[in-house]
Amino acid sequence: MDTGCTPCPCSALSGPAFVDCGQPEDIDSGAIMYLTGPEKTTYGAAIQYQCAAPFYTMRANSSGKYICSDDGFWKNTRGEITLPVCEPVCGMQRTGAVERIYGGRRANPGQFPWQVMLITEHGELGGGSLLYDSWVLTAAHVVAEQRNPSTLKIKLGILNKYSVHYEEVQAERIFIHEGYRNDLVNFDNDIALIKLEHKVPMSTTISPICLPGKEERFQMKADDIVTVSGWGRTETRSSSVVLLYTELMIINQKECTDAYANKSHNGNPLVVTENMLCAGVEEGGRDACHGDSGGPLVLLDVQTRKWFVIGVVSWALDCAVAGQYGVYTRVTSYIPWIESIITNNS
Incomplete structure (x- = not known):
């Protein structure tokens, strides 16, 4: 008997149109932009994750775009549910141009x-x-x-x-x-x-700060200009109240090894190894000193315009003495x- 009822299109009720992926998950240091309408979370809806610029950037392997798929999950362009990651931007100075801690200048905020x-x-x-x-x-x-x-x-x-x-x-x-x-x-x-x-x-x-890569330009050569910063001893022999920095030159490895060849500390010979690099100025007067230990020796990379840590303040016999150089742990050896x-x- 015909009741006048049309069979209900059940397949439509269970189809993608009724899939709701729900609120997308938040990510650290990022925000969500809805691309297909305010708070739209149903099948086909698109969202864009964005990182808090200028301090964070999205890890290179993600575009940040996600779509609500038919199985109820937000998925990226590769079909993965893994969330994107916002990474801090490294090696950027947030101040005016750098002017061209012994012989040190005061650092700006x-x-x-x-x-x-x-x-x-x-x-x-x-x-x-x-x-x-x-x-x-x-x-x-x-x-x-x-x-x-x-x-x-x-x-x-x-x-x-x-x-x-x-x-x-x-x-x-x-x-x-x-x-x-x-x-x-x-x-x-x-x-x-x-x-x-x-x-x-x-x-x-x-x-x-950025870590150096394996590229040739991060293998330090004699006369490369680098910068060291810290609160170590100044000319007055007391530790500095303010953060100081000074520009130094990378010293030829053999020249540095020779400078320490006959030097000893408490009767023990001092050793310069391949895992170390030396920096200073031949006439003395500028150096990292006691209290700066562990601090960064950095290089401005002309290719990326970012700063990279290429040395860690390690040791020296005297501070800022002509022919005696500061010795730094060579970061590229330890990547x-x-x-x-x-x-x-x-």
Whole structure:
């Protein structure tokens, strides 16, 4: 008997038109833009993730565009549900042009936003460099005696030592290179990483330094111009109240090895290895000094217009003496070590 009813198109009710992917997940340091209408989350809807510029950028492997698919999941252009990641932009100075710590100049706010101040449990001052948003690169000898990571004071975004305006962060773990001897004579492998408890928010005064790649231009050559920064001793022999920086030249490796060839400390010969690089000026007068230990030696890369850390302040016999150069841990020798520590502990 014909009731006048038309069979209901059940397939339409269960089809893609009734799929709702729900609110897309938020990402750290990013925002969501709805491309197909306000808050539209049903099948076919498109969204665009954006990172908080200028401090964050999307990791290279993602366009940030996601579409609500027929199985109820937001998927990217490759059909994956993995969320995009916003990474801090590295190596950017947030200040005016750089003018062309012995012989040092005062740093401006945002000029060295990767500079970290460390104060150990013994009250000793050191430096470090922010990597990404939750790691600090420093020298092993700065943190070798630090028994408890949580008592290490870590300050970022600070220029004046006595300022109350800075970001203080907590260390979760300290990783000292397994090849470091801690005998105060052989400073080979003088490198360490500090994992921070929480991600640091980026700003005009806090952002990371870039790590160098394998390219030839990051293999330092004699006379390359580099910059060192820190609060170490000044001409007056006292530690500086403000962050200072100075430009130095990379010294030929053989010249540096020869300069230290017959030098000793407490009767033990000082060794310059291939894992070290030297910087200074032949006439003396400009150098990194005690208290800058662990701080960054950086290079402005002309290709990317970004700053890269190529050295970690390690040791010297005297400060700013003609023919005696500052010795730095050569960062390019340790990129595999740095990357494996960070990857395995993030």
